[in-house]
């Protein structure tokens with residue numbers, strides 16, 4: 001049995017039916033390229049799951065982790081460590097102003113689990129959490145219950161009670177059937193109504209830019225308005241920056257695009273450039289003060305793992321050394337221009353949207369803008385044109401992350417214009433497949 005077969009037969013392929021999973025066996029990666037055991041290379045146009053922000057094989061980060069590993073492999077999170085102190089020092093320089101205390105875990109999912117528990121404790125007896133339908137916050141019970149999209153259906157009816165969902169600012173298919181800007185940002189104002197009608201609302205959780213549900217950038221008024229509404233109603237605002245943080249948008253965090261300061265922020269992925277698994281729940285003093293005299297009934301064996309945390313200062317230093325935030329801003333206008341050209345050329349492209357190095361191409365079946373696929377298709381194992389396109393691109397040596405009816409373009413932030421062109425040219429060619437199916 002070769003490696004890929006062994007992996008397939010004896011470990012879970014997640015978010016899919018096992019039948020039909022034929023993983024490619026990767027053996028190494030460098031920069032923006034992945035290499036398989038057959039000697040083929042793939043340009044990584046999505047940073048895997050929008051997380052390998054510094055690209056693969058960064059020597060400085062690897063060295064820092066090696067040092068961390070030889071210094072101290074593990075101690076209980078009850079101890080202070082140099083790795084933890086250094087990580088905190090670096091984090092305090094980049095996180096949104098007001099976030100001053102951190103809980104360290106090992107994934108975005110765990111970061112959100114902690115966030116909900118914290119807000120429920122702080123705001124008790126208030127307990128409700130508002131999230132949005134078009135959202136993803138993780139795959140364990142609380143975080144999956146916070147998730148608004150189809151993926152939460154898998155845990156229902158056993159999901160965590162007390163989650164109230166609201167429509168999202170998805171202007172391409174406005175759930176309220178309104179048009180921006182005449183809409184007056186009704187989707188945000190509706191949150192005020194929901195808070196008042198529901199009562200007992202402890203917190204609101206939002207991805208500042210919706211990630212896995214299609215890279216939905218809200219209108220500029222949206223997030224500041226939500227901040228105002230949460231402040232007025234004394235509701236904790238949680239920004240889920242698991243995907244949008246760490247330079248992805250050309251700012252350290254997406255909330256910085258609109259100068260919004262959340263009470264609580266969760267992040268993961270790009271914090272360690274994904275060289276090691278990290279989750280971070282960052283809170284403001286207003287939130288952390290509560291725990292001065294209350295037990296934070298939470299914690300994990302791998303919490304604040306010293307080796308994991310040893311990656312964070314090196315990663316932050318690398319974002320700075322390569323001035324990646326400026327690079328991402330430069331690339332942003334270039335990608336925008338190229339994607340708009342692609343949209344003009346292909347009738348199956350309904351919308352292109354994004355910011356920084358975080359973009360989606362949403363594909364449609366016809367002039368009525370019917371999506372080419374749904375989550376029911378994706379998780380039901382039904383092949384859609386998105387699967388055909390991603391397979392074609394793999395054949396062409398380009399890896400891209402496909403959603404239900406969109407392609408996510410989110411390469412490592414170190415990508416050059418030439419490498420971007422290689423990927424975008426292949427995508428341009430691949431869209432002939434969806435054009436052919438357009439009616």
Ligand code: PMP
Nearest residue numbers: 107108109136137138211242243
């Ligand atoms: N929140 C958001 C916005 C995410 O995109 C993800 C993962 N894609 C998560 C939470 C969960 O993070 P993880 O997969 O690290 O548990």
